[in-house]
Amino acid sequence: xxxxxxxxxxxxxxxxxxxxxxxxxxxxxxxxxxxxxxxxxxxxxxxxxxxxxxxxxxxxxxxxxxxxxxxxxxxxxxxxxxxxxxxxxxxxxxxxxxxxxxxxxxxxxxxxxxxxxxxxxxxxxxxxxxxxxxxxxxxxxxxxxxxxxxxxxxxxxxxxxxxxxxxxxxxxxxxxxxxxxxxxxxxxxxxxxxxxxxxxxxxxxxxxxxxxxxxxxxxxxxxxxxxxxxxxxxxxxxxxxxxxxxxxxxxxxxxxxxxxxxxxxxxxxxxxxxxxxxxxxxxxxxxxxxxxxxxxxxxxxxxxxxxxxxxxxxxxxxxxxxxxxxxxxxxxxxxxxxxxxxxxxxxxxxxxxxxxxxxxxxxxxxxxxxxxxxxxxxxxxxxxxxxxxxx
Amino acid sequence: xxxxxxxxxxxxxxxxxxxxxxxxxxxxxxxxxxxxxxxxxxxxxxxxxxxxxxxxxxxxxxxxxxxxxxxxxxxxxxxxxxxxxxxxxxxxxxxxxxxxxxxxxxxxxxxxxxxxxxxxxxxxx
Numbered sequence: 001x002x003x004x005x006x007x008x009x010x011x012x013x014x015x016x017x018x019x020x021x022x023x024x025x026x027x028x029x030x031x032x033x034x035x036x037x038x039x040x041x042x043x044x045x046x047x048x049x050x051x052x053x054x055x056x057x058x059x060x061x062x063x064x065x066x067x068x069x070x071x072x073x074x075x076x077x078x079x080x081x082x083x084x085x086x087x088x089x090x091x092x093x094x095x096x097x098x099x100x101x102x103x104x105x106x107x108x109x110x111x112x113x114x115x116x117x118x119x120x121x122x123x124x125x126x127x128x129x130x131x132x133x134x135x136x137x138x139x140x141x142x143x144x145x146x147x148x149x150x151x152x153x154x155x156x157x158x159x160x161x162x163x164x165x166x167x168x169x170x171x172x173x174x175x176x177x178x179x180x181x182x183x184x185x186x187x188x189x190x191x192x193x194x195x196x197x198x199x200x201x202x203x204x205x206x207x208x209x210x211x212x213x214x215x216x217x218x219x220x221x222x223x224x225x226x227x228x229x230x231x232x233x234x235x236x237x238x239x240x241x242x243x244x245x246x247x248x249x250x251x252x253x254x255x256x257x258x259x260x261x262x263x264x265x266x267x268x269x270x271x272x273x274x275x276x277x278x279x280x281x282x283x284x285x286x287x288x289x290x291x292x293x294x295x296x297x298x299x300x301x302x303x304x305x306x307x308x309x310x311x312x313x314x315x316x317x318x319x320x321x322x323x324x325x326x327x328x329x330x331x332x333x334x335x336x337x338x339x340x341x342x343x344x345x346x347x348x349x350x351x352x353x354x355x356x357x358x359x360x361x362x363x364x365x366x367x368x369x370x371x372x373x374x375x376x377x378x379x380x381x382x383x384x385x386x387x388x389x390x391x
Numbered sequence: 392x393x394x395x396x397x398x399x400x401x402x403x404x405x406x407x408x409x410x411x412x413x414x415x416x417x418x419x420x421x422x423x424x425x426x427x428x429x430x431x432x433x434x435x436x437x438x439x440x441x442x443x444x445x446x447x448x449x450x451x452x453x454x455x456x457x458x459x460x461x462x463x464x465x466x467x468x469x470x471x472x473x474x475x476x477x478x479x480x481x482x483x484x485x486x487x488x489x490x491x492x493x494x495x496x497x498x499x500x501x502x503x504x505x506x507x508x509x510x511x512x513x514x515x516x
Contacts, residue, residue: 052427054410057435130441134434 094168170328300353
């Protein structure tokens with residue numbers, strides 16, 4: 001991992017995000033009449049991610065966030081847009097099919113009302129369809145995030161967009177790891193982008209959360225992108241390395257079931273060739289959903305049973321909100337920063353599985369486990385290790 | 392609707408679609424060369440004109456895509472005399488300046504703000 005870009009609730013940018021994580025700042029607020037708080041990217045100028053402002057008409061907020069994070073990560077890795085490495089550099093991004101812009105669809109609905117104010121299908125066909133902004137589809141297609149990133153940065157390698165729900169972001173990082181390992185790309189920008197704050201996305205997610213008994217969880221928006229490349233390549237060009245990915249595994253399990261999560265963690269450890277005692281920090285994108293917290297806590301307690309001291313628990317979703325398809329990538333990015341900087345921000349929630357929510361990881365346990373759990377049942381785990389020394 | 396009113400509304404559409412300053416949108420400004428309109432911008436411009444003036448702009452009525460593929464009208468990258476005649480008949484709002492030859496690549500230069508105003512004026516009348 002040689003570059004990190006962050007555009008998450010609070011001020012955009014890696015340094016701002018890390019500073020706010022260290023301070024415990026909680027950039028979420030609850031609007032009047034809303035059940036859940038929302039974490040928004042503040043002081044973000046969309047014009048800062050494009051050369052011509054008119055390009056913004058092709059971009060939803062998720063694309064804008066992804067461009068900010070991707071540009072920052074690419075620069076952080078020591079490269080500028082148009083760098084020669086772009087010829088074989090790719091992207092793997094976790095994203096969502098956007099339902100559309102509320103204002104645009106409201107105009108269509110308004111044009112489709114009959115005299116009594118009811119939605120008329122014939123009016124929808126005659127007048128409503130004509131009111132659809134012709135470029136709106138380009139904002140909503142999930143692959144358009146990667147399209148804009150690759151065009152702007154001049155990336156012509158392997159490209160993929162994952163739409164597996166909340167686990168997509170961490171899946172993307174893991175998939176990029178596999179792509180490089182099998183030689184399909186030399187460098188990959190991996191991460192996720194999403195916006196659970198915009199009305200048409202927020203509604204269904206909030207309804208799910210209500211049904212699951214959530215009360216203090218927050219919906220968020222944003223993007224996190226990491227630059228991944230093979231170790232030999234990074235060393236050859238003298239790159240600064242935050243850490244390395246040792247293993248990636250995926251799974252599936254019913255919501256609220258601890259067994260599949262425990263099995264996933266054990267498979268991740270086995271794939272990395274390490275035991276539970278080697279894990280110093282566990283990063284989770286848990287945001288306060290009671291059934292998820294219970295399952296995760298039970299799984300962690302079983303995996304780290306008998307371990308003293310227990311690993312540190314970490315995660316930003318409790319602080320800044322859950323950012324959907326970006327959430328796992330956000331946690332991976334912060335985990336990479338923590339590895340590189342040797343510090344772990346406090347977890348702003350009750351401990352899970354008996355893990356500590358503050359303080360240093362156990363001495364000598366320098367590896368990190370990043371977990372992502374999707375409301376659709378998808379599971380993903382990434383094992384991060386410090387930069388390898390010679391040998 | 393008076394031409395000035397049409398021009399003011401067309402200007403508004405172009406300012407929104409192309410993110411240009413109102414002062415850049417003169418009657419003689421060329422959409423591609425002066426206002427840097429790209430192909431995807433024309434989709435946006437047509438939509439905004441339709442919504443602003445409450446009219447429908449059928450495909451092929453503003454841009455002569457169908458002429459390009461007609462070998463009787465376009466040969467060797469230039470309009471034939473028959474092609475020029477068809478262009479002038481189908482698109483009377485285009486100011487071809489009485490030229491006897493016209494390359495297809497030169498056509499975008501004819502798409503000016505004034506052309507749009509004349510086209511809209513013809514539609515709303």
